[in-house]
Amino acid sequence: MRHAIALLTHDLLTALAPRPRPADLVAHFTRPLPLTVICDLLGTPRVDGDRLDAWDDAMRSVTAMTDAEVMAAVDEMTGYLAGLVHLLLEQPERYELLCREPALIPGAVEELLRYAQATVGANLRVSTEDVVLGGVTVREGEAVIALTSSANHDERVHHRPDLLDLTRDTPSHLSFRHGAHFCVGAQLARVQLQEALSGLVTHLPTLHPAGAPDWKRGQITRAPRTLPVGW
Numbered sequence: 001m002r003h004a005i006a007l008l009t010h011d012l013l014t015a016l017a018p019r020p021r022p023a024d025l026v027a028h029f030t031r032p033l034p035l036t037v038i039c040d041l042l043g044t045p046r047v048d049g050d051r052l053d054a055w056d057d058a059m060r061s062v063t064a065m066t067d068a069e070v071m072a073a074v075d076e077m078t079g080y081l082a083g084l085v086h087l088l089l090e091q092p093e094r095y096e097l098l099c100r101e102p103a104l105i106p107g108a109v110e111e112l113l114r115y116a117q118a119t120v121g122a123n124l125r126v127s128t129e130d131v132v133l134g135g136v137t138v139r140e141g142e143a144v145i146a147l148t149s150s151a152n153h154d155e156r157v158h159h160r161p162d163l164l165d166l167t168r169d170t171p172s173h174l175s176f177r178h179g180a181h182f183c184v185g186a187q188l189a190r191v192q193l194q195e196a197l198s199g200l201v202t203h204l205p206t207l208h209p210a211g212a213p214d215w216k217r218g219q220i221t222r223a224p225r226t227l228p229v230g231w
């Protein structure tokens with residue numbers, strides 16, 4: 001799907017470029033991109049954000065994924081994309097580096113996924129047997145919260161983990177978790193994040209924040225509802 005996603009990115013950013021500034025990057029880019037990609041993935045007609053209810057009905061008719069799973073996937077993607085772009089724009093030299101060296105983008109996406117604490121980064125698991133973790137016995141049936149966002153900042157694994165280093169060599173992370181429930185959409189998410197950033201640095205090399213983002217509250221994903229930008 002990489003070529004189709006690159007074309008979609010090009011179309012969305014070509015439509016955005018002549019618009020009045022500041023413009024909301026969430027409304028014009030970071031939400032329609034994953035929404036349209038998941039429509040293409042699941043074979044539903046492409047819709048714009050305003051017709052979500054129609055999309056929901058279409059979704060019910062074609063996929064085994066529950067609405068909650070589908071919407072979680074779209075929100076996760078939207079949230080991550082907007083949140084990662086925001087991180088890049090917070091310090092202009094980060095975005096300028098990717099404009100100068102777009103070959104860094106695949107590694108930068110992994111580093112942003114490691115660094116950004118875009119979700120609460122915890123999933124509940126229940127132990128199916130007694131197990132010793134870090135010298136502590138977790139009894140069968142006890143609940144465990146795996147704080148993967150903490151693992152992404154473990155200084156025993158990552159040199160200077162609190163530094164967002166877009167040139168970091170092979171940043172590893174658990175943002176898609178691990179094991180049986182590893183994110184099925186991980187590769188699709190990576191392709192979307194890579195193509196989205198490539199499109200932004202190509203079409204809008206002077207992209208910059210143009211006002212404070214409006215952050216969503218009380219959600220599992222820490223993401224801007226709106227992201228005002230200029231270029």
Ligand code: HEM
Pocket residue numbers: 038041065069073074076077080123175176177178180181182183184185186188189
């Ligand atoms: C940056 C974007 C994304 C992030 C950070 C992300 C993260 C995650 C995480 C952490 C899990 C594991 C949850 C657990 O351990 O219980 C997961 C599961 C899942 N993800 Fe993603 N996801 C992303 C994008 C997507 C996309 C684009 C899709 C679909 C097209 C998707 C579909 C799923 C599904 C269906 C599961 C359930 C897998 C299972 O329980 O076996 N995700 N995702």
